[in-house]
Amino acid sequence: MSHIYVYSPSGAVRDRAAFRRGVKRLQALGHEVEIDPAALTTHQRFAGDDATRLAAIGRAAASGADVALVTRGGYGLTRLLPELPYRQLARAADKGMRFVGLSDFTVLQLALLARTGTISWAGPALLEGFGAADTADAADGHGGKPGAATPDEIMLACFDDMVSGAGEGTGWRLPASDLAALANRSGSLAHRAPLWGGNLTMVVSLLGTPWWPDVRGGVLFLEDVGEHPYRIERMLAQLLHAGVLAQQRAIVLGQFTEYRLAPHDRGYSMRKVFEWLRSQLKIPVLTGLPFGHVPTKVLLPVGAKIDLLVEGRDALLLWGHQH
Structure with missing residues (x-):
């Protein structure tokens, strides 16, 4: 299917079980998943200090992946806005990379639009979009919230349309x-x-x-x-x-x-x-x-x-x- 690069530009990943579920589900859908080496880094409330997260954004843009998918939102990108590699991100998008995320990712998307006119995608993050606990796991107390379910079918269909360019x-x-x-x-x-x-x-x-x-x-x-x-x-x-x-x-x-x-x-x-x-x-x-x-x-x-x-x-x- 597609090459998906998973990285953490904002808040630290707290739910490692959801992270693993999300990666496995993407792989089960046929995608090749590449995980940024700092994806699970923690510094205060962030996924690494500012330099670490800037480097992760740069690696995502340089990965040649079809999709660059954030692990989660939270907070952290606002403080990086002066240093973001706008030209590198725009070049990657021109070559077909789709940057996907929501929540805190909004500031990167709008800043990128303001600086370069680059189109990105408002959509799921890894944890909340693909890492939802199976209902059975939630009931058994294995890392999910009660009543949580597998990823939504409409979201998955829309993600597939985005990846394939059919949407x-x-x-x-x-x-x-x-x-x-x-x-x-x-x-x-x-x-x-x-x-x-x-x-x-x-x-x-x-x-x-x-x-x-x-x-x-x-x-x-x-x-x-x-x-x-x-x-x-x-x-x-x-x-x-x-x-x-x-x-x-x-x-x-x-x-x-x-x-x-x-x-x-x-x-x-x-x-x-x-x-x-x-x-x-x-x-x-x-x-x-x-x-x-x-x-x-x-x-x-x-x-x-x-x-x-x-x-x-x-x-x-x-x-x-x-x-």
Whole structure:
């Protein structure tokens, strides 16, 4: 199948069992897996000190692999932005390497887009995407969370499409609330617009820096994990007040998970945040994109020109014209 290079540019790998499962599953799918020599290094909360992780990124770019896959997100790439080997990464992508990751990886993707215009892929990491515990293992107490399952079939299919180059787009079913907000508008919402975004916290962290991809007329997709709705609203408000959101053709919201509401929220919820956002903008705001810190997620080409269509309750992101 493909040559996959596994490396750790951000947080340290804590779950060695998930790491081993992820590697074995990729191999079982027929891929050749090459593991970076520092993939399991630990320094404080990071996968090695800054120099170690920079070297790992360089080795990934120089590996000649078809896919460079991060082990996990966490935190760590922001402090490396001034030193990242942007030209080396861009050359590797020009030769066909696909850089894949999510969460903390968002800052590398957007900085690379800002500096070189290089397309990368928002998708799974090794541990959370391929290293999920088998249900039986979880029940027997062998390293998994109760109720955990094997990798999601939709994610695997999308990953295979990305690896083979067969993927031309993705789609999802819109919530009924979206249809009301769109006033039954259908057809093209954006044509050949740059797709960009990722983890909301990481996107906002780049605002005002030299690594901000000033993508106007784009389709911005966002997700986050462990952030209460008021924090999500606060970050969206920062992008709104900075003029970023109004410059987009559309906003596409993915999955916002692992937060806890409090009694004093009194009905304030993520849905209320989305309603507030719509009230501030004249552009379409779509929700329900299957992407984020969830098992079922699609892969998205960050920086690619895409078409965004709505047909009834079906939303479609299409990039087949890239090939």
